Structures are given as C-alpha cells and as structure tokens.
Amino acid sequence: MIATSNSPTAVRSEDSHIVRPWQDVTAIGQNEATVLKGSSGIYVKDAEGNSLIDGPGGMWCVNVGHGRREIIDAVVKQMGELSYFSPWTMSAPVTTKLAQRLASIAPGDLNNVFFTTGGSTAVDSALRFVFFYNNCLGRPDKKQIISRVNGYHGSTYLSSSVSGKKSEKAHMDMAEGLCHFISNPKPKNRPKGTSVAQFGDMLITELEDKILEVGADKIGAFIAEPVMGSGGVIVPPEGYFKRCHEICRKYDILFIADEVVTSFGRLGYHFASKDVFGVEPDMITTAKGLTSGYLPMGALLISDRLINNINASTNEYRAFTSGFTYSGHPASAACAMANLDFFAKNRLLEHVRDIAPYFATAMNSLSDLPVVTDVRVVGLMAGVECELDASNPDEDRDCAFASKVDEACQDLGLLVRPIYNSCVMSPPLTITKPQIDTMVSILRAGIMKAAAKQ
Template identity: 45%
Template sequence: MTNFNPTLTTDEILTKDAHLIQSFANLDALKQDSARTAIVRGKGAYVYDSEGNELIDGIGGLWCVNVGHGRQEIIDAVTAQLQQLDYYSTFYNFTHPAAAMLSEKIASLAPGHLNSVYFSNSGSVANDTAVRMLHHYNNRLGRPKKKKILSRIGAYHGSTHLAMAMTTPLYSEGWDTAAEGLVHHLKCPNAYREAGDMTEAEFLDFLLDDLREAIESLGAENIACFVAEPVMGAGGVIVPPEGYHKRMADICAQNEIKFVADEVVTAFGRLGHMFASEDVFGTQPDIINTAKGLTSGYQPLAATIVSDEIYDVISRPGGMFLHGMTYSGHPAAAAAGLANIGIMESEGLPQQVQTTGKVFENSLRALEDMDIVGEVRGSHFMMGIEFVKDKETKEVFSDEHQVGLRIAQAAQKRGLIARPLGNIAILSPTLILTEEEIARIGVILRESIAEVTREVR
C-alpha cells in the first residue's frame, strides 16, 4: 500500500513531481528542480514550503482560500460528511442532504430570480454548462440557430475545450479550441491600453457601439448569450468603465441575448459581497457561474445558477436534461461549501472586506509612484500591477526581460507569493488579511519592484 507521506524532503518531492503535469506552465523549464516550489502546509493567510519558508499566500492558491487556510470548521464538516455518506451522485432521481441544502442556500444568496443551481467541479465546466443549457433552452423555444456566444478580448472563462474558445486568444496560442466560429470576441474594456484620449464616458460609448455592431453583423437571432467577468481576472485584472455591465446587459436584453456573469473569482466576498453582479455592478444576470470562493478551494466545486425563466423552459415536459458529471454535487464538496458560507456569514467576512479590501487596494495603488509601475488596477482583494518601460508612452518591456516573473521571484524571497502574468503581477490573497499583513505586502512589493528596476534600467 502506498500512503501519503507528509515528511518527504524537497528533493524527494521534486523527484516524484517529475511525473506531474502542471497547469499553464513552461514544462521545459520545470524539468529543472530549481524552477519549482513545493508547498506543504497552510495556516491562515500563510503557506509554508518544503524548506520551511513562511510565505504570505498573495494569490490564494489561485483566486481561492477566501476564508484562509486550515479552517477547522470546513475540515470537520468534510470529515463528518465522509463518515455519513462518502459519495452518491445527483443523477436521475437521486439527491442527498448536502447538495440539497447547499443549492437552497446559494439560491437564497443569489440576486433576483436566480433560484436553480447546477453543480459541477470547476469554473470551466460551470461556464460550459451555461452555454449547453442556453443552447438547449433555445432549441426548446424553436430557435435552433440562436447559438453564438459573445465574449471579450482579454476574457478568461476556463480551459476546457469550449470554455477556452470563450477565453482570450492569448491563452490558446498553439492550441486548438472547440466550435470554430461559435464565439465572437468584443473589444477589451481596458481603459489603460485601449481608451487613448477618450474620457471614461466616451470609452464606454465606444464599447457599447462595438456590442451593437456585433449584434447587427451576427444577427440577434443567432446570438445566445454574452459572457462576462465583472472584473477580468487572468486577462490582467481589468475593471470596466462605470456603468459598463448595466448598459451591456440592457442592450442584450433588448435583443433577447442572455447575460451570463462569470463570477468564478468575484463571488463570495472577494469584492466585499457574496455576489458582485447586483451589489457592485447593478446588474441582474440571467445566469451566474461561480466556483473558487464557493468552498474557498477546500473541495473542487462550481455552480451554474440560472433564472426561473430559463429553468421553466428546460424543465418543460417532453425532454431530458442530457447533461451531467459524475461528481456533480459531491457530498464532501457540498458540505465544504455549506461550512465555508457559514464562516463568511458568522464572521461577516464580506462586510469586513469592504474595509480591509480598500486598505489593500490603496496600499497597492501607492506603488504607482515607482518608475516602472504603469498602472495599479482592480478592486478590493483582486488587484493587478502593470509594469512598463516608459510611463509616458506606456511602452512595455520585451518578453526577454520577464519583469513580472522576476518581481514575483523577488517577492517570494521576501516572503510573499505573487502571480506573474507577462508584465503584470496579480494579487488575490485570502480575505482574512490584517492591516499589518497588508502593510507588509506593500513593503515587500516596493522592495521587490525596486530591486528589479535596478536590474532592468
């Protein structure tokens, strides 16, 4: 019998790790042991590597761990569920208490008329599910041609074959995506890079016109939905102009195009609310997709939350819901979700983020006085820092400089994990940070940026 061994040395871990294919990685570089960090333990806002180094988890593992690492309440809930019922599917006419309770809880938290919940195990699958549902929905309404999807340049909606087709082309270089011609990418709402001399209002009108032109070109009768992250995550943490989502949703509604909010990152407290669509951006989506913060990453779980109107159509007599995953609504994952939401509610974590998240945001914005910091953008505990060679012209560093990576490496040496993305560093920490920890992150980033600035100047 081979059991998990928590006492492996770094060399032993990395030797075994040679068989593991990491996500979104330079696999050639990872052949070198020095390119990898083995995380072995987590507690609160910190993780610890196999060399014993304490690191602030500045990326929440990957936009996750909203309630922090090592929460015994979630661990106990998962353990108790496994002792009671380790696994059963929610296929056909079967259900179980954990999935039933969590679906009811999510429906009570979701805005407006979003009362039906489909569980999957990742944000990618949640986004795929939304599209499959809407295609089936239009089939049932006798609109078999209404299938096209509007997404955006800079979007990230997942890495399954269909979700990657909705994602910005940057993430599929050298790879194929499904459904060629199914997805149309609208312009990116990145004012720093795209607005030029336009005012915010003018840039908004420019983006709205782009949507109208796409609808006119493609035909509203052929478009099923517009899929959008409230704040773009892996596309560089892009916050759209004021009023963007509401105005885009209004145009979609006028053309019978469903508005799908990809809240895989933004839901469950990251922007200071359980859901950001209505409370932050004033929109009522037809579908919300979420994952990550739903269980704080303690178990793989995602949810596609659909409107009463959509559910009423897809549940009409005379057809089957031919979509399902083996692990949809897994008992242990559902138990983790219930315990996670329970922590958020009992500790008032989203409300706390409304204060501490702004402290974090302002701490990072203070870095804009540095020579190579072009823009700090984002909201609350979802932030990006873009580095430039020239602040006046916004000229970027060449790829060979690897500025984002070098700054992330310099930060890790000082005790902070940041995520490099080309010339950008992304911060999406746990939501339990204290003001002292926030201040420490600011100091580490300033020192790390200064070190790399000296090297590239």
C-alpha cells in the same frame, strides 16, 4: 512571518511525472517548482520552513484563509456519514441544503442550481444550457456567443473557445465560428484623448454593432466577468456591465455573468453582479470561493425565467443531458456549507467592505515607482502593471519583468501571481491592515529589486 532563505525551495525529481497546467511538455521534470508543506491563515510554508504570504490566495480561491478547522471537520464528518451518491438518481441532505442556500443569496430569480466540478465545467454547462434553451424554444440557429478579448472562462473545449486570451490558444483547437470577440474594457488602453466615460460609450456601441453585424437571431449569449481576473484585474468603466446587460435584454440575448473569481466575498458580497454592478443575470457561474479551495466544486445558477420559458414552449420531455460524476458531491457540499458558515460567523463580507479602501490606498501607493504604469484595484483584488519603458512597449520584456518581480518577492516572503506584465494580488479575505502593509512593502521591495537588475 517573512522568509529568510536566499531562494525559494524548488525541486525537480518530485515533478518528473506531473504534467502541470500550462506546462512546457518539452521540459517535464526540468522546471523548478516551489514545494509547499504547510499553511495557516494568509500564510503558506515551504519545505524549508519559510512562511510566505499567499498573495494570490491560491488561485483567487482561498477566501477564508488556510487551515480552518471547522471546514476540515465538516468534510471529515460528512465523509464518515456519506462519501458519495449518484447525482443522476439520488440526492443527499447536505447538497439539497446547499442548493437552497445558494438560491437564497443569489440575485434576482436565480433559483436553479446545477452543480459542477469547478469553474471551467460551470462555464461549459452554461454554454451548453444556452444551446439547449434555444433548441427547446425552436431557435436552433441562435447559438453563437459574444465574449471579450483577454476574458478568461476556463479550460474545457467550450469554455476555452469563448476565452479571449489569444496567446494561450497556440497549438490548441477551438470551436470555430462559435464566438465573436469584442474589445477588452481596459481603460488604460483607451484611445489617446478619449475620456474613460467616452471609452465606455465606445465599448457599448461596439457590442451593439457586433450584435447587428452577426444578427441577434444568431447570438445566444454574451459572457463576461464583472472584473477580468486572469486578464490582469481589468476593472471596466463605470456602468459598463449594466449597459451590456441592457443591450442583451434589448436583443433577447442571454447574459452570463462569470463570477468564478468575483463571487463569495472577493468584492465584499456573495455575488458581485447585482450588489456591485446592478445586474441580475440570466445565469451565474461560480466556483473557487464557494469552497475556498478546500475541495473542488462549482455551480451554474439559472434563472426561473429561462426554466419557465422552456416549460411554456412544450409539454414534452426535455432533459438537459449534461452532468458530472461528482456533481453536488456530499463532501464538497459540506465544505461549501461550512465555508459559508465561516463567512456568516466572522462577518467576512463586512470585513472586506470595511478594509477594501485601505487595501486600495496601500496598493495605489506603489504608483510612485517608475516602472509601475497602472494600478487597478477593486474589493480585495489588484493588478499592478509594470513597464520598463512605457514609451517603447515590449510585451515579452515586461512579462519577463513581472516574473522577476515574483521571484524577488518570493525570496522576501510573498507569493505574487504575474499575469502578462502585471503583478496580481488577491489575498485571503481575512487579511488585516498590518498584513496588508507587510504585503505591499514586500511587493515594493520586490519591484525595486527586479528593476535594479535591469
């Protein structure tokens, strides 16, 4: 199942009216784009009929793989019965059942489900709930947020304002004074002579120092991905996530776990916060794997504790005046239910936990390549960092190299997602050991091919 053409299919004319995400608007209609016309399992097919392994799993989201008939049929059936309802005043059985199902598998007391249209709007809703919560409790100044450098939380005004990918904020306005950023928990970047454990201690001290600097009475929430996704698959030091949660509890700061990437199987569990990192957050944001990308949907899960605290603060009307036209859309809810059914029927979580060590070994085998300076793997997500000259860092040079690896791999039959100077893999969770071998062998060939041209 490897592409045989000399180059990926690319077009200009079909994109002449599309402004894509992160598009250079001075070159609309000029940038090449691969045209995909089919998909099945872990593969997509381009317009020339070449099969390509979907290494990024779409955008971390095609967890059950492409073309699952049972999901498609469930969506069609639901649309034939009820295609829409107004979430302000009405409900639908399928959406109610999905909310109950999510509450039953969520950690701790996260029993309240607020449906959104995707990950960005889930994070946006979480931040708005922080403001709402503290207003209800008579703490109007407790609104500021702590986030991390290179963390990514979305593209709405609020979610982008708390994202820490500085290079992507050029020419864009952000909410000034809202967010305070602490260090990227990337072990590779720790000070020379510092152990990973000592680096973890430094990060926790930094978080507490930031709280004391700003004032706990001013900080409403800390938001963090258990594993940074779009920051390059950054796996923090052991115990980091749990210790951050403990610090937040100490200072009465809400803990938001952004699990848009890590939920629904990417790390082998429905939610990674508790099962992998030992944390029961105040809120969890999710999307992507919730529907495996078949339809747009996201959700914010809110703890009973927060709802109870609001109820205890007043007997007056308190409306969370936020929502979306497509909140809890019945077709998307049916998609999510069928997606979760697929997980259960095919024991997909167990499969991920079983195959993850093999995946890690295969990805780490790339460490022998001279340009590979770090391999980060957890569950079924990995980042292979490349530097052409580690003694002479050059971010632009190495980011360009990762893009060249992507091009080379696509010629060989593999889609790669270059993030900064890392080649990121997050394949469909259904991937098998032989398919992992093929994927890694192509990635190795692609890195070598790109390096040979330097």
